[in-house]
Amino acid sequence: MASRRLGVLAIYLGKTKLEELSYFRRLSQEGRKLGVQVEVFTPDDVESDIAVRTLTYDPSSQKWVRRLTSFPSIIYDRCRYQAAANYQMLKAFRKKHARLTYLSKPLANKWKMHQILTESESIRDYLPVTIRYSTTQELMRFLKKHKLIYVKPKNGTGGRGILRIEQIETDLYLLQGRNQYRKILAPYRATEKQLMIKLNTLKLSPDYVVQQGIQLTLQDGRVHDYRLLIQKNGSGEWEVTGCAGRIGPQRSITSNLHGGGSAVALEKLLTYRFTSKVKIDVIKKEMNSFAFKLANFLETKFGKLCELGMDIAVDPKGNVWLLEVNPKPSREVFHKIGQKATYQKAVTRPLEYALWMMKENKKSD
Ligand SMILES: Nc1ncnc2c1ncn2[C@@H]1O[C@H](COP(=O)(O)OP(=O)(O)OP(=O)(O)O)[C@@H](O)[C@H]1O
Ligand SMILES: [Mg+2]
Structure with a gap:
């Protein structure tokens, strides 16, 4: 024992x-x-x-x-x-x-990770365009080009300090977000000039990334995305354990469960968004195959890993995007939607993988 x-x-x-x-x-x-x-x-x-x-x-x-x-x-x-x-x-x-x-290695911050992932041709296409914050002027140029952007602290977690800015008319912008304590900020409608002044008070720095925003607002105004969990099994191989949808609370620009988001079954959310069964199947397959690609690529960069949580967005056309990858993912999303078997797997897989690792270590002793 x-x-x-x-x-x-x-x-x-x-x-x-x-x-x-x-x-x-x-x-x-x-x-x-x-x-x-x-x-x-x-x-x-x-x-x-x-x-x-x-x-x-x-x-x-x-x-x-x-x-x-x-x-x-x-x-x-x-x-x-x-x-x-x-x-x-x-x-x-x-x-x-x-x-x-x-069982795993620490990964990199949001900016470093973006740079590493763009090295891979097959992963690059799944990444929203991302730059490191430099000046308000450059941020404005980026915003005018993409119409919707997210600004995130490169070391942030749980949706802290994230901003969402949308151009809604030629000279009208909407700024929303959460402060570093995760409190929802009052939405701010502003002209370009007003927005620039506001941004200058926010103390942005190169410790922030500025990212193309993916349009994820549902009909009722709430945002959504998906959390996919991929883990090593008892044979030391990657397997997708599950994927579930997350819907942010009203007025929130993030869907994180810790920020008040709620969990919903993948199938349910995809069916709500897309009518074609064929299309839904294509999206699910793409999420899965992408998850394997990403996990394998990250191991070539960081060494052996045990599990990864991927924040995945699906835009209105059905394109799949990677918002973020977490090396220490939580698994409560499956518990919350009542997928007991998936939750069970999510808990036992790290144990089974650890047992496999013990055997491997014995072999090389
Ligand atoms: N480019 C984007 N387009 C649309 N929504 C986004 C974008 N980036 C982030 N979001 C929303 O904000 C949420 C939080 O973003 P992200 O996962 O990058 O940071 P974090 O949650 O602070 O980090 P962690 O998941 O490690 O706690 C996402 O789950 C998603 O709902
Ligand atoms: Mg996240």
């Missing part, structure tokens, strides 16, 4: 509260069935070079139990560094404990 330990690298929100504890509980329960002991810890729990205080879930008392132990040799990194300090802490941990096997 001792050799079948899976370390889950997490992060404290505040002093003691762990992010994603309910996911880790579920992971522990499924792990038990597969003979894998899940042990959660953060870099703060490291005692020495050889000892760490990990948490294991005890189903009889329904409590997490902490104990001092050696490092699990396989690590599932679930740290989502919202603050730069967390990122540095994680980086230092990985550097110090480079001997451990990590």
Whole structure:
């Protein structure tokens, strides 16, 4: 049993509260069935070079139990560094404990990622045109060309600090968005001159990307997109676990569930958007084949990965676009739409992949 330990690298929100504890509980329960002991810890729990205080879930008392132990040799990194300090802490941990096997690697920020992905001819066509913010004048030129743009912090998550600007008439623009605390900003209608003044107060910098916006507004004014989850299975191969739709709340320009978005079945949302069954099938196939292409390409750039969440947009013509790729995706979207089997798979696959990895490591010992 001792050799079948899976370390889950997490992060404290505040002093003691762990992010994603309910996911880790579920992971522990499924792990038990597969003979894998899940042990959660953060870099703060490291005692020495050889000892760490990990948490294991005890189903009889329904409590997490902490104990001092050696490092699990396989690590599932679930740290989502919202603050730069967390990122540095994680980086230092990985550097110090480079001997451990990590199921995945950190990817790059939104701008770097865009640059990397444009290297691939077969992926490039799926990317909205993206530039790094330089000046308000250049942003205006970009806006006039694309009519709809998104401005996003390159290190942002969860829809924080994202702006959407649309040209609605020759000299009339609509600015909407969320601040860095994710609060929805009051929509602002403005002429070019007024918009430029407003933009100058927003303290944009080269830490932002400016991106062609995809028209994703539904009839009732809400925006939507899709979340696809692709994971490695128990044979170390990629498989698409599932894909679900997300609809943002009223007045929101993002669809993220953490920003109040709701989950809906893929089929339902596609049927709402497109009448032709053939077209829907073509779109679904394209999303799938693209997901494999992207996952394989990213591994050539970053090394072995375990799972990826892709934010996918489908425009009114049925073209598929990649908005973002997340190396530490959540899976609650499947739970929310009642797809129990898909959710179950989404939880067990990292465990099965970890078991496969343990076997691989043994072979090379
Ligand atoms: N170019 C775009 N066109 C249309 N909608 C977009 C575009 N970019 C982003 N959005 C909307 O905003 C949402 C959030 O954008 P994105 O995923 O890039 O950043 P994030 O959510 O802050 O990052 P993370 O998913 O890592 O938390 C998307 O899910 C989508 O609803
Ligand atoms: Mg996203």
